[in-house]
Amino acid sequence: xxxxxxxxxxxxxxxxxxxxxxxxxWVVTGSFKVPQEIIARTPTFIPRSFTxxxxxxxxxxxAYGTYLLNSLLVAAASTLLTLLLAVPAAYAFFRIEFRGxxxxxxxxxxxxxxxxxxxxxxxxATFARLGLVDTRLALVLVNTxxxxxxxxxxxxxxxxxxxxxxxxxxxxxGGPPLVVLWRILLPLIAPGLxxxxxxxxxxxxxxxxxxSVLILTDALRTLPVGFAGIIGQYQVNWGLLLxxxxxxxxxxxxxxxxxxxxxVTGLTEGAVK
Numbered sequence: 001x002x003x004x005x006x007x008x009x010x011x012x013x014x015x016x017x018x019x020x021x022x023x024x025x026w027v028v029t030g031s032f033k034v035p036q037e038i039i040a041r042t043p044t045f046i047p048r049s050f051t052x053x054x055x056x057x058x059x060x061x062x063a064y065g066t067y068l069l070n071s072l073l074v075a076a077a078s079t080l081l082t083l084l085l086a087v088p089a090a091y092a093f094f095r096i097e098f099r100g101x102x103x104x105x106x107x108x109x110x111x112x113x114x115x116x117x118x119x120x121x122x123x124x125a126t127f128a129r130l131g132l133v134d135t136r137l138a139l140v141l142v143n144t145x146x147x148x149x150x151x152x153x154x155x156x157x158x159x160x161x162x163x164x165x166x167x168x169x170x171x172x173x174g175g176p177p178l179v180v181l182w183r184i185l186l187p188l189i190a191p192g193l194x195x196x197x198x199x200x201x202x203x204x205x206x207x208x209x210x211x212s213v214l215i216l217t218d219a220l221r222t223l224p225v226g227f228a229g230i231i232g233q234y235q236v237n238w239g240l241l242l243x244x245x246x247x248x249x250x251x252x253x254x255x256x257x258x259x260x261x262x263x264v265t266g267l268t269e270g271a272v273k
Contacts (some may be wrong), residue, residue: 071204078143086148134215
């Protein structure tokens, strides 16, 4: 690689880092600025003031903590259920021979061919008959249903990477299928599990459309829906908005810090399978 190409590549990396990082920097630092500095005509890149009044107002004068807890419960349950269903389904597509397997495997990806709002009314009618409207379980089921096709697709690619001799050797040693799957295969596809977990969590954490329709009680609202109501109530208080956005980022950042390396490895390895 020539020096010119290296310089061009470095400039491109810096450009995209700034493009993605600067908005986060502005949101986080802005949440600690006094209101006068936030709405000043000349924006300040480095804060000249420091205050916690926006966080104090957010946590004491609103139900933000309740919305945050609801989102954590829904996102965690959706992630766990997605993994519990995606692992055996992906393994079945990889190992079990049955008629129409290839066709069915391709059909599950059609869930992303249509916008989610198309099924909003039928889902609401179905959940109403089942008595699931205005429950967290409804959101968990919806989030899982939309995350599952991608999860199955990615995990099947990881199962296909494992040499069949490993599984055969484990079975010759007397290991039942579930034991082989749990103790032998799952550790080998850990990057894929990490990628699926982050994808499912972020999808559930940011979901707004179904949460705004299926949840009617304010005490059960998730963060995107509840926070939108808070901002409207306080006439777009920019400090409140920035403080809420900063706290909403923290769980996702913490998840990436824990299993982010698996997510990157899972995406890169899954792309070449």
